[in-house]
């Protein structure tokens with residue numbers, strides 16, 4: 044479908060070009076004489092005919108691209124760990140004919156799911172990287188990104204949601220709305236992504252979809268209702284009743300590939316009609332058109348209900364709930380039908396860019412392939428793709444407007460660099476398919492070209508940038524070094540690559556010890572990179588003890604007045620800076636602000652950037668424990684210079700010393716990362732586990748009962764959570780599980796601050 048639409052677009056494009064060639068639309072020199080005027084009138088007539096023909100061609104062309112985009116869905120699948128995203132994607136690929144056999148995550152055949160292409164993913168049975176693929180379902184092109192559930196890899200979810208038009212939130216029918224479900228739902232809200240929910244694992248003991256639906260209403264504040272009712276549950280789960288079509292569906296065949304539609308079983312008619320009414324009521328609350336029919340007691344057809352659900356879902360006023368069991372091959376095809384029916388196509392979602400030539404004015408992107416090219420690179424990967432021998436870079440990009448073709452020159456608006464597209468590909472997990480061109484609305488990858496995640500590309504006719512994704516700050520660090528000195532080159536190569544690919548993975552140098560420090564989102568995140576350095580670069584690395592990323596901040600305004608003066612032969616150094624530092628207002632959104640309030644020429648303006656640089660550099664390392672100082676504003680009010688001895692260096696040094704001079708007076712404190720911890724244990728262990736959390740200086744904020752389990756929610760300093768999985772295992776005979784995610788940086792207690800400061804002083808003295 045997409046292919047035929049493309050070729051007719053191309054044909055139209057050529058016919059437009061040839062008519063333009065025959066009839067020049069803009070006269071170069073308007074004829075001056077009466078005869079010439081007559082001819083000019085004739086020309087205008089011809090001009091009018093030509094432009095109306097052009098307009099018609101354009102309209103036709105627009106209709107073609109609209110129609111082809113209506114049949115595209117760009118969706119993501121996100122959820123809490125182990126909810127079954129990868130298992131679900133594997134079925135989607137199977138039913139759409141992209142793969143011919145189903146392999147399970149951690150399955151007995153040892154092959155592993157298609158989308159978990161990394162060895163480590165297959166071994167651990169977890170998704171580490173998001174993977175893109177595409178398939179065709181009922182004449183629609185569905186581009187899918189499967190994302191990891193573990194919070195340490197949250198950046199993968201952020202960047203996928205940034206470029207997708209819709210999402211499926213997978214929930215476990217036993218576990219319900221878990222901590223990470225809340226996080227991904229928040230991310231979907233952040234990027235304004237319309238979504239469907241899929242309650243998976245209906246075959247599991249204790250499956251209760253209605254409880255999960257109520258939890259979603261309470262915990263996620265979803266305005267939602269089920270569009271399906273399960274026929275049986277747990278071992279008895281047989282099929283689904285579709286409340287829109289009023290039909291029962293069963294999934295036969297060894298892989299559930301044969302769908303049989305039947306009438307609703309007689310013993311389920313009552314519940315089906317009650318749930319259909321619930322669905323209509325819920326949608327009517329947010330859709331006026333349906334509300335009118337509902338309030339007038341008019342019969343509501345399947346088509347009317349479907350259209351109303353679509354409008355409400357796309358408007359993000361409603362979340363339809365689907366159900367099934369990916370593992371038992373039930374409910375996946377009906378979910379795919381739901382993707383086509385209820386999630387938007389690229390032109391139904393509003394996207395905008397910022398025009399850099401007009402002071403970042405907002406420009407709406409219409410998704411028109413005949414518009415100027417605008418594409419956002421959202422992910423960079425380096426690896427051996429498609430079994431090639433060498434490392435290569437690809438970047439994944441979403442095209443928002445225009446067309447991109449192999450061999451085209453495009454401009455990276457963020458760097459100003461012009462690049463040629465050597466190879467354009469569509470990804471299917473780690474495999475690639477070469478393509479010649481791609482249109483607005485599509486997600487493709489460019490092979491062999493370097494850039495950074497978040498860069499915007501255009502064809503050069505516009506200077507637009509698109510806002511990038513939210514990048515959370517790393518909370519944990521560790522020192523790493525290669526065991527053998529000879530592998531230093533490979534070691535740096537690995538770190539450079541990972542840093543480029545993953546904005547939440549940072550590499551730095553400890554100024555005092557000279558050690559390489561890697562920082563990331565948690566122990567698992569950093570462990571995975573150390574393991575990848577070993578496997579992919581054959582470098583054994585020595586790893587230090589993990590430590591949390593403390594920060595320092597100030598609590599009071601403090602003045603500075605510092606003169607840096609040196610006159611020891613040759614040219615001297617002279618620079619005086621006067622001003623104050625103060626805490627930034629909470630929620631100001633920035634970590635460091637510098638304000639120049641100089642009046643007059645006490646300091647020539649060319650030295651001001653060096654002064655700002657000096658303060659920024661000083662704030663990289665606070666004097667309490669050497670960690671970055673944040674939430675601070677530096678205001679420069681006055682100073683002095685010398686016309687021979689002043690220099691950028693002199694002012695930079697003056698600023699560094701000025702910062703140190705006033706820091707203590709600004710009453711600095713230490714902030715530590717605090718995690719939201721969710722622990723699920725059999726109720727008999729609840730007391731022990733709660734007591735242990737208290738010992739770890741945690742604050743319990745929730746205690747719920749889920750069947751025979753207790754779910755304890757607490758805020759706990761990350762510093763107290765090292766090795767928690769081992770302790771939880773021993774406290775609960777291996778029956779407890781937990782997840783944690785970053786919540787905030789909060790001040791440490793007075794005695795912890797004293798301990799940390801003393802330990803830092805001692806380490807400096809040694």
Ligand SMILES: Nc1nc2c(ncn2[C@@H]2O[C@H](COP(=O)(O)OP(=O)(O)OP(=O)(O)O)[C@@H](O)[C@H]2O)c(=O)[nH]1
Nearest residue numbers: 124125126127128129130169170192244368369370
């Ligand atoms: N009983 C049952 N098990 C399922 C179902 N779907 C998935 N599983 C199992 O749940 C486990 C996790 O499945 P995955 O598909 O890896 O889950 P995921 O959400 O992709 O996992 P992460 O990406 O690591 O968060 C695997 O052992 C699956 O076999 C289901 O419908 N029923």
